Amino acid sequence: MTQPSSLAIVAGAGAGLGQSLLSRFEVEGMTAVGLGRTRPINPIGTFLEIDLADAEATSLAIAELIAQHGPPKIVVHNTAELVIAPFEKTSLNDYQRTWTSMVQSLVILGQSVLQPMVTGGGGTLIVTGATASLRGGARFSAFASAKFALRGLTQSLAREFQPAGIHVAHVILDGIIDTTRSRDLHDLDPSKMMKPEAIAEAYWQLAQQPPSTWTHELDLRPASEGF
């Protein structure tokens, strides 16, 4: 499916899952490019500092990547903007920010990569969801509404671009990803966290599925996580 040296883009490529995805793609010989607001220390492959909610900057950067490397074969949308607060303490700005970071950024990304991918003969777009994609919990109103929106948008993209040979998949991450930051934030035994390398492997396998047998949604959670 995926040729060595073809382009893989991870939008939202911070330390943790983003970098593990780039690493997984690079191992296969792909040209791995990460996009995001904050450059991680020693980033894998190429990293472009960019605000993914900025349509002009993002579409320009991606157009340049495509001019140089051809249309991407794998694109991952992996931006995150978590707000946890009671409804009364969640500001309009919180709602706008989570929506802009997670939904508007997928619109911009999709409009930058999908048509070139169609022209380039196909490819895979994977969108990272969360528990909150399926359940609006108390104190998660901003985050859940944005993650729900992202899922609806991803379904529309899957149905619209499937006939043109683009595989669009939504992955529900139901658990804490094991990163330095998670270990600081959560009082949880790291053995109960999802390893970013294992998630990256699942994304890679999605991108290897032939058109006869595509997954449009799957969940991933630690064996230790109730569900």
Place this chain on the structure above:
Amino acid sequence: MTQPSSLAIVAGAGAGLGQSLLSRFEVEGMTAVGLGRTRPINPIGTFLEIDLADAEATSLAIAELIAQHGPPKIVVHNTAELVIAPFEKTSLNDYQRTWTSMVQSLVILGQSVLQPMVTGGGGTLIVTGATASLRGGARFSAFASAKFALRGLTQSLAREFQPAGIHVAHVILDGIIDTTRSRDLHDLDPSKMMKPEAIAEAYWQLAQQPPSTWTHELDLRPASEGF
């Protein structure tokens, strides 16, 4: 549950369902107030022309209503902003507009009414969903992502305000509502459209449920509609 002369607010009170809801509430002796951008001809009860995505204007208008009539016992969120277009032809502005009209307006409405309703001893908030709340179809990316977001937000509100005695329900309208505008737009036998009075009755029944037995989500569709 609902006392005569208590306040009922319909946010998004255009001709069709909005007006039928106000009529249903007025029949019960409630003070029916519609809010929306465009005043319908001969509106039921009081109609306030207001942009529901404008936080300041909306919260001020609702504060005045509450000062005059006490906290509402029934509030319906019923704004609509339909966009149907291929992804490539859907602008960022389309996404922002559907989100602002449908999701931001519920945040503003909720932050204006919920705390007074809690103080006032309870009440019901009903949010109008659509087929696109559960399924992101081709050419519905903007509308579906906003309707998904609305559902996630509504679930969070239900879980957060349930302990305080507020019943928050989401209604999935899976069909065309029979209005003058629908009859012009759709080449569909009106006998296959949902009658706004029948939908209003279902909303009224939701508001009558005692706390021992609350519905949080139901669907409504014509007998003629495949599903």
Place this chain on the structure above:
Amino acid sequence: MTQPSSLAIVAGAGAGLGQSLLSRFEVEGMTAVGLGRTRPINPIGTFLEIDLADAEATSLAIAELIAQHGPPKIVVHNTAELVIAPFEKTSLNDYQRTWTSMVQSLVILGQSVLQPMVTGGGGTLIVTGATASLRGGARFSAFASAKFALRGLTQSLAREFQPAGIHVAHVILDGIIDTTRSRDLHDLDPSKMMKPEAIAEAYWQLAQQPPSTWTHELDLRPASEGF
């Protein structure tokens, strides 16, 4: 929708919800008939002791009812057979018994009433589900698999009989019903249990929906129940 003196049948009419349903229907002037294995003390309306998993006995009894009263306008399927046990301790017989009591009984009931209801000009069939209709929990494998099956069967019936004017609805009861038996079994404040009269009211309202606006699934739970 429902004429006085028309027939209402509740299959699974024990003390609690079954009897409350019959009472609600009788108040409207309907001829209320309960079916079930065990006659409750002072049953509402007519009670026929019958094993609802017995095809011959059930279809014969219903044929006689129809000969006498005409086809039913409302039929409720409300049989219950709860098994809670670890998978290793759940016998094949447990699986067969829950399935036979809940699923086979709906097949037999449907094949006895649906065609006469079509001929009689329509009516409503309501099927009682549970939390376990949507979620297979640990130690609920027998009960959940039967309740899932019941939901699948109900959906097929809804889609098959909708064009013929039969409204088939599935109600998810997510909480403990307040009965003498529940109060003995559960160490739960009865104020946190669902009142059978309130559930019966919701069923009655379903049966009143006009064909333009049918609900096919709704949930009911106490305000005190997490979800």
Place this chain on the structure above:
Amino acid sequence: MTQPSSLAIVAGAGAGLGQSLLSRFEVEGMTAVGLGRTRPINPIGTFLEIDLADAEATSLAIAELIAQHGPPKIVVHNTAELVIAPFEKTSLNDYQRTWTSMVQSLVILGQSVLQPMVTGGGGTLIVTGATASLRGGARFSAFASAKFALRGLTQSLAREFQPAGIHVAHVILDGIIDTTRSRDLHDLDPSKMMKPEAIAEAYWQLAQQPPSTWTHELDLRPASEGF
């Protein structure tokens, strides 16, 4: 995860997916054993003719396999019993047969393999679902109710055996599998059918997931299939 020479069992190992699964497992050096009523021509690995709804025969055969090879590392439940008919033409026997073939057989299989797998240090059980696992369509009442039941049962098994290190996953096959039989039955371009080898690959990947990152449900469908 999976050691060469460890045991893989496919219950429902006919021509098509069953045989492709055995082939995929054998390629990895596993001992591949197929179970089923009808021996395919030139079966992969070992094939035992057995009625999987027969508790005694099945548990005995599996106990012998375990005595010989140790507990299985991968077990797939893949029995099928399709009935398509209007509700009025579907007999009680049809319902019993689909349930027995698909649900009872999983109970028997699970009670034969799960405890040994726990003792053996873990493993993966994969259950094959269908479109009808999520949607009860017209004329599918028997098949859908059994597939719904299977999904509920699988969820209970997943939740119950996850803490003991067993990965239980449900795969929704939403499309026609490309087999000789499908090509005869369906007037569908084989390029629009799912290749059994590709499905087998997805099952294999599920069995490779580490406990930090388990999928409990995924869908598989051809790019050509609407959803």
